[in-house]
Amino acid sequence: MIECALCRKMFDPKSIEAQGACQGCSLIGTGCGRVRCPYCGYENQRPLKDARERFKKLWRGFGHAAPHGDQ
Amino acid sequence: MALATPPYESEPKNGREPGRKRVFLVGNPNVGKSVLFNALTSSYAVVSNYPGTTVEVSRGKLRLDGExxxxxxxxxxxxxxxxxxxxxxxRDLLLRDDGVIVSVVDAKNLPRLLPMTLELSMLGRPLILVCNLMDEAKGAGVTLDVKALSRKLGVPVVATVATRGAGLDELKKLIEREAAVAGAPFALPGPIGAAVETIAGALNGVPSAPFLALLHLEGDAAAAQIAPVEPEIIARARAFLADARPSAVSAEISKLFRKRASEILADVFVQGRRASSRWRERVDGMLLNPWTGFPVLAIVLYLGLYEFVGVFGGQVVVGWLENDLFLSHVNPWLSALFAKYVPWAVIRDLFVGEDGVLTMGIRYAVAIILPVVGSFFLAFSVLEDSGYLPRLALMLNRLFRVIGLNGRAVIPLILGFGCDTTATMVTRVLETTRERVIATFLLALAIPCSAQIGLILGLLGGHPAAMGLWIFTVAGIFLISGTLMARFLPGKQARFFMELPPLRVPSLKNVLNKxxxxxxxxxxxxxxxFVLASVLVWIGNITGLFPKLIAATEPVMRALGLPGAASKAFLFGFFRRDYGAAGLYELQKAGALDGVQLLVSAVTLTLFLPCIAQFLMMKRERGWKVTLLMSGVILALAISVGWALNQILLLSGVTL
Structure with missing residues (x-):
């Protein structure tokens, strides 16, 4: 769970709602590292550990760019 | 809003599963629900996913008097x-069962959290309010009359400190007793109340009827599945309302719950006036009042952005990294290395040429962009963590109404200072199409993204007059464009309300983490x-295409009073905004731009076409026609404003 920087509500960046906010964005799969708060719409930064996981996946050669919050 | 409902384990009867007695702990995150859960169950607990979802639900056992x-x-x-x-x-868990509901709140934040307890009362279930974290409430100077609260609310209330087990025995006794007694639902007043009664009357004595009626009014698909009502009855109920749009109904209902919560808490919940509360109240007052709020904003922008990002990040740190590190040591070393080991000139050119991957691409990213953007992110994180941004939204609400938006637009516009592409998508938070079109246009025209703004601050740092004129010109274009669009675009304007989280001193840990x-x-x-950009430039150079493109745009640069070499920066800017700004940065360092040219190029680049990513997002959100029209207008406007600014400065003889 992360705290939204604008409204301070807690949400799970891996939840379907947060992912749903990223669907349709032209940056999806490019690793922009942001996730939208489902309550107020503010974009928050994903934790850096998610960047490390993403980098590992890229390094292992996953060709398909998975959506944010991939399980 | 259409909601998917998860599959039920058995067919629900009027929305509830019969049988086994359950106790539901309900509340906001971080109120100590899980601590209370562990204290009540104190042994084996099962965590499983709710069917069809990724949401985890914990279940445990509580033994009370043999049951x-x-x-x-x-x-x-x-x-x-x-x-x-x-x-x-x-919510679905609560609607499926007859169990006792334990509403857990953080006692010191009772005014904010009590409205949800009132919502819970509309479920018509046995309800107990637990005011947890009483030790923190006391430390914050809060006095709570639990008995009076219980009397006014009409449900049992118990004060607890779950971490120490305080109040748990009383809670267990209440659970045991309340298992047979239903609480009194809160009755909404006015037209909303009449509308709720109309729908609830059609639900044939279902205990959650008032709450289901609320959901019907808000257009919730779950209500239609759990307890369907004839459309004519819904229409009759909505006829009571001045504005029956689901979002307006939702806002009105929230307002009524908050009002009722305030009435209940009067004289029951007393926030002691400690020094820190007074401090927070005074600062809040200053930030929300436009007479003091705008000067504060100006100070924040000057100290945070101009001095810290522009001067420190953009000049001091960049100067060290670029000159002392890359140009003095790294680039010469790389060139020598490639000269020694790579015999093919074209490959050497790709990596260590003038626009090489390593000598330009990596250098841009590390020496120019990273320190500037890093210092911007640091300053921005401080503002975020303090709670300043929602107050800015509220303060700017009145101003935004002039340009056809409201304070809610601060969200996408502030996001635009992070990334315009995502901000364009986030215009969805705005209620009307009219607002979304206006916000999309303004984002593309006059809101520089974090990458670009940091670099422009670095570019203009040390030129305060140029910086001031840049802000004035871009803000002026923003306001004029917005006002014109507000005047000529048809459609209604939506209201704005926002819950303010408390102000706080930014936490160093949070700021550094973010x-x-x-x-x-x-x-x-x-x-x-940036590596890709270097490769594309290299291909463009080899094929002769890139020099042709630069040559074709040079006349435009000259018309703006800029050297021909600036066209490269603008072409890069369409690919990636910060890349373009970094190109201007190079020109400035090489002494190719004087103060006036610096300002003209900064203004034109800020107003210039959106980057490719944002362009594609605009196309997605607004369609091809609107996007191409907007892009055409933006390009023309950017060049016209740049030209006009150059002429004005030249004719007036101003030097910057």
């Missing part, structure tokens, strides 16, 4: 009218793109 009850720790929720999947799951996260992600995003 075994199941305790369910529902996912944290802010309202029974859900936005997230977690909240939907929590800054490091942003910088880490940014670097991962930027480096591959």
């Amino acid at each position: 075994e009850l199941e305790v369910v720790d529902t996912p944290g929720m802010y309202s029974l009218r859900p936005i997230t999947e977690e909240e939907r799951v929590a 800054t490091m996260s942003r910088m880490g992600w940014y670097f991962l995003e930027v480096v591959p793109l």
Whole structure:
């Protein structure tokens, strides 16, 4: 769970709602590292550990760019 | 809003599963629900996913007077009218069962959290209010008359400190007693109340009828599945309302709950006036009042952006990294290395040429962009963590109404200072199409993204007059364009309300974490793109296409009073805004731009076409026609404003 920087509500960046906010964005799969708060719409930064996981996946050669919050 | 409902284990009867007694712990995240859950169950607990979802639900056993009850720790929720999947799951759990509801709140934040307890009362279930974290409330100077609260609310209330077990025995006794007694539902007043009664009357004595009626009024698909009502009855209910749009109904209902909560808490919940509360109240007052809020904003922009990002980040740190590190040591070393080991000139050119991957691409990313963007992210994180941004939204609400928006637009516009592409998508938070079109246009025209703004601040740092004129010109174009669009675009304007989180002193840990996260992600995003840009430029150079393109745009540059070499920066700017700004930065360092040219190029680049990513997002959100029209207008406007600015400065003889 992360705290939204604008409204301070807690949400799970891996939840379907947060992912749903990223669907349709032209940056999806490019690793922009942001996730939208489902309550107020503010974009928050994903934790850096998610960047490390993403980098590992890229390094292992996953060709398909998975959506944010991939399980 | 259409909501998918998870599959039920058995067919629900009027929305409820019969049988086994359950106790549901319900409340916001971080109120101590899980601590209470562990204290009540104190042994074996099962955590499983709610069917069809990724949401975890914890269940444990509580033995009371020989009877075994199941305790369910529902996912944290802010309202029974859900936005997230977690909240939907929590609500569905409550609607399926007759169990006792234990509403857990953080005692010191009771005014903010009591409205949800009132919502819970509309479920017509046995209800107990637990005011947890009483030790923190006391420390914050809060006095709470629990008995009076219970009397006014009409439900049992118990004060607890779950971490120490205080109040738990009383809670267990209440659970045991309340298992047979239903609480009194809160009755909404006025037209909303009449509308709710109309629908509830058609639900044939279902205990959750008032709450289901609320959901019907808000157009919630779950209500239609659980307890369908004839459309004519819904229409008759909506006829009571001045504005029957689901979002307006939702806002009005929230307002009524908050009002009722305030009435209940009068004289019951007393916030002691400690020095820190007085301090916060005074600062809040200053930030929200435009007479003091705008000067504060000016100070924040000057100190945070101009001095810290522009001068320190953009000049001091960049100067050291670029000159002392890359140009003095790294680039010469790389060139020598490639000269020694790579015999093919064209390959050497790709990596260490003038626009080489290493000598330009990596150098841009590390020496120019990273320190500037890093210092911007640091300053921005401080503003975020303090709670300043929602206050800025409220203060700017009146001003935004002039340009056809409201304070809610601060969200996408502030996001635009992070990334215009995502901000364009986030215009969806605006209620009307009219507002979304206006916000999309303004984002593309006059809101520089974090990458670009940091670099422009670095470019203009040390030229305060140029900086002031840049802000004045861009803000002026923003306001004029917005006002014109507000005047000529048809459609209504939506209202705005927002809950303000408390102001707080930014936590160093939070600020550093957020800054490091942003910088880490940014670097991962930027480096591959800059490498790609260098490769594309190399291909363009080899084929002769890039020089032709630069030559074709040079007349435009000359018309703006800029050297022909600036066209490269603008072409790069369409690919990636910060790349373009970095190109201007290079020209400035080489002494190719004087103060006036610096300002003209900064203004034109700021107003210039959106980057490719944002362009594609605009196309997605607004369609090809609107996007191409907007882009054409933006390009023409950017060049016209740049030209006009150059002429004005030349004719007036101003030097910057």
